[in-house]
Amino acid sequence: MVKDLSQTTKKSSSRWDTSTYIGDWYQVVGLLVDKEFFVKLLEAINLPKDASILEIGIGSGKWSAAFAIMGYKTTAMDMSSEILEQAQRNFPNIKIEYIVDELPNLTSEASKRKYDLVFNEGVIEHFLDRNERVAAIRAMGKCCIEGGYVFFYVPFLSDKEDEHRYTSSKELFDELADAGLKPVFADFMGIEVTNGGGKPVDRMHTQLRVVGKKE
Numbered sequence: 343m344v345k346d347l348s349q350t351t352k353k354s355s356s357r358w359d360t361s362t363y364i365g366d367w368y369q370v371v372g373l374l375v376d377k378e379f380f381v382k383l384l385e386a387i388n389l390p391k392d393a394s395i396l397e398i399g400i401g402s403g404k405w406s407a408a409f410a411i412m413g414y415k416t417t418a419m420d421m422s423s424e425i426l427e428q429a430q431r432n433f434p435n436i437k438i439e440y441i442v443d444e445l446p447n448l449t450s451e452a453s454k455r456k457y458d459l460v461f462n463e464g465v466i467e468h469f470l471d472r473n474e475r476v477a478a479i480r481a482m483g484k485c486c487i488e489g490g491y492v493f494f495y496v497p498f499l500s501d502k503e504d505e506h507r508y509t510s511s512k513e514l515f516d517e518l519a520d521a522g523l524k525p526v527f528a529d530f531m532g533i534e535v536t537n538g539g540g541k542p543v544d545r546m547h548t549q550l551r552v553v554g555k556k557e
């Protein structure tokens with residue numbers, strides 16, 4: 343890791359407070375036992391056992407940790423070296439390659455390699471401009487092998503000012519198509535948000551999951 347790019351991104355740099363991303367093993371175990379999610383993902387993309395996975399925008403690093411534990415060769419990329427260092431502290435002893443780079447103009451050596459799956463959760467909705475989102479999606483597609491997949495996990499009907507509000511899966515499908523990816527799979531996932539004491543608050547966050555194929 344050579345430089346911290348987080349100060350160069352105008353809109354979102356203040357948002358990524360490293361202390362928010364203190365991940366733990368319970369999160370990873372939660373992902374690994376979420377059979378419904380992984381079965382659907384793996385069915386949708388038929389990932390080979392020796393596949394390589396690139397996650398871009400890693401936050402706590404829990405997804406990369408889960409992929410690495412599943413045996414995939416995993417590269418974790420983020421614009422913030424602090425985030426990457428925190429992820430390493432969160433999940434020591436897990437073999438993950440950590441890389442600093444920033445969407446949409448990826449310049450690292452690792453971004454020039456090709457991966458079977460490029461994964462992101464909670465990232466592209468932070469590009470509020472559609473052209474920037476399409477550029478970020480295209481950059482992810484470039485990191486993918488021919489016939490490989492890019493997985494997107496975004497909030498649906500977000501009510502946050504600094505997140506794009508997706509109102510249909512078609513909207514993200516169209517962005518994928520404009521970025522040169524073929525949309526192949528989409529679903530919604532309702533997540534009940536609790537107030538920390540286990541009591542549900544009065545609304546549902548819903549996530550939209552979409553997979554694009556590089557052809």
Ligand SMILES: C[S@@+](CC[C@H](N)C(=O)[O-])C[C@H]1O[C@@H](n2cnc3c(N)ncnc32)[C@H](O)[C@@H]1O
Nearest residue numbers: 358399400401402420421422425444445463464
């Ligand atoms: C909401 S967090 C993702 C949460 C993550 N999926 C998790 O499991 O914790 C967004 C992450 O994307 C990174 N990020 C935001 N904009 C980025 C960009 N343009 N290029 C690369 N990383 C970016 C942030 O530093 C942050 O780590």
